[in-house]
Amino acid sequence: MRCPACGSEDTHVTETRVSEDGVEIRRRRRCLACDRRFKTVERIELSLPYVVKKNGARLEFDEKKLRASFLLALRKRPVPAEIVDASVRKVEEKLAASGEREVSTQRIGELVMLELKKLDKVAYIRFASVYRSFQDVAEFQELVAEVSPRSGGGSSPGSAAARKRSGAKTRGA
Numbered sequence: 514m515r516c517p518a519c520g521s522e523d524t525h526v527t528e529t530r531v532s533e534d535g536v537e538i539r540r541r542r543r544c545l546a547c548d549r550r551f552k553t554v555e556r557i558e559l560s561l562p563y564v565v566k567k568n569g570a571r572l573e574f575d576e577k578k579l580r581a582s583f584l585l586a587l588r589k590r591p592v593p594a595e596i597v598d599a600s601v602r603k604v605e606e607k608l609a610a611s612g613e614r615e616v617s618t619q620r621i622g623e624l625v626m627l628e629l630k631k632l633d634k635v636a637y638i639r640f641a642s643v644y645r646s647f648q649d650v651a652e653f654q655e656l657v658a659e660v661s662p663r664s665g666g667g668s669s670p671g672s673a674a675a676r677k678r679s680g681a682k683t684r685g686a
């Protein structure tokens with residue numbers, strides 16, 4: 514590993530750490546020529562499928578886009594960045610493990626929903642309400658009930674979204 518400051522190849526590993534989930538190795542290194550310290554990360558490279566959009570377009574898998582979907586749903590929610598990273602990684606691992614060459618954006622959406630459901634209920638409903646095209650209010654209310662067994666308050670984000678989606682056909686909660 515070449516020193517980023519002086520270019521010397523004479524560098525030394527001072528510390529090695531394996532991440533909790535075992536998929537990442539982080540090393541602290543020191544340049545023996547100029548004493549510059551730097552870090553490196555080693556990760557298993559997942560072989561991810563191509564993403565097929567609804568219109569049939571085939572795109573290379575983009576981790577940034579996946580993370581962006583999580584961050585959008587989790588906006589202003591109290592979920593730490595490293596937990597989000599772990600969820601992004603989990604979705605990627607599932608996709609890689611599937612062994613498929615292609616995956617639909619819909620399938621990715623479902624996997625994101627599964628993770629969000631474990632992370633944060635508000636984010637889950639937020640994502641689901643945008644992502645799924647609900648047939649009717651009942652379907653949406655089922656989803657809200659699914660994640661909040663004791664719901665019924667008129668001020669929950671779920672019911673607000675349900676009202677918005679249902680338009681004129683709002684039913685009493």
Ligand SMILES: [Zn+2]
Nearest residue numbers: 516519544547
């Ligand atoms: Zn150096």
